Amino acid sequence: AQRVTQxxxxxxxxxGAPVELKCNYSYSxxxxxxxxVQYSRQRLQLLLRHISRESIKGxxxxxxxxxxxxxxxxPFAQEEDSAMYYCALSGSGFQKLVFGTGxxxxxxx
Amino acid sequence: xxxxxxxxxxxxLKTGQSMTLxxxxxxxxxxxxxxxxxxxxxxxxxxxxxxxxxTDKGEVPNGYNVSRLxxxxxxxxxxxxxxSQTSVYFCASIVTESNYGYTFGSGTRLTVx
Numbered sequence: 028a029q030r031v032t033q034x035x036x037x038x039x040x041x042x043g044a045p046v047e048l049k050c051n052y053s054y055s056x057x058x059x060x061x062x063x064v065q066y067s068r069q070r071l072q073l074l075l076r077h078i079s080r081e082s083i084k085g086x087x088x089x090x091x092x093x094x095x096x097x098x099x100x101x102p103f104a105q106e107e108d109s110a111m112y113y114c115a116l117s118g119s120g121f122q123k124l125v126f127g128t129g130x131x132x133x134x135x136x
Numbered sequence: 137x138x139x140x141x142x143x144x145x146x147x148x149l150k151t152g153q154s155m156t157l158x159x160x161x162x163x164x165x166x167x168x169x170x171x172x173x174x175x176x177x178x179x180x181x182x183x184x185x186x187x188x189x190x191t192d193k194g195e196v197p198n199g200y201n202v203s204r205l206x207x208x209x210x211x212x213x214x215x216x217x218x219x220s221q222t223s224v225y226f227c228a229s230i231v232t233e234s235n236y237g238y239t240f241g242s243g244t245r246l247t248v249x
Binding site for chain 1: 169171176177178179180181184194226228237238240241242243
């Protein structure tokens, strides 16, 4: 069964501090992992895909198959990063995403 | 190019009333989805449509029905609304078997009293 776990409901940091939002997954095959972000009262937006190995808005995420993790990191948090972050997984082929419960990131000045 | 459009944005229903949430996409995507978003539970898949003419149940389909009217439109119907269906509903679409991620609509905030 596919499952995504985000252990932190809320992560509160000060501006300029490093941020790591944790995501662990359970999947028997080769997963595709994503991070989505939802700013206040807005639609979800794709932030990162593991296959592209890109950095968006200073965020990066590395897929660790040994630890079945896909943690989202940013070295210096900004106030505009405050949002809800969802980790999501799909199997190969047809894209039916399974989402984690989300982590709210609050960056204080 | 509007992406994914959902209507209405807000709705209040009385228990037992019915309504249909509309979703349309103009990106020529094959696959469409309905999710509900609840505090502490993330997004849960209600129904999806892999392609025009097909629909399948997701994780939480009870109390809902869907129609894939054509390639652009995928509606979600509540036949007899219950307070447990108070939620924010998101529609999403994607090119089937791509890895570019979903495009989401702006959501419908539904309250059942």
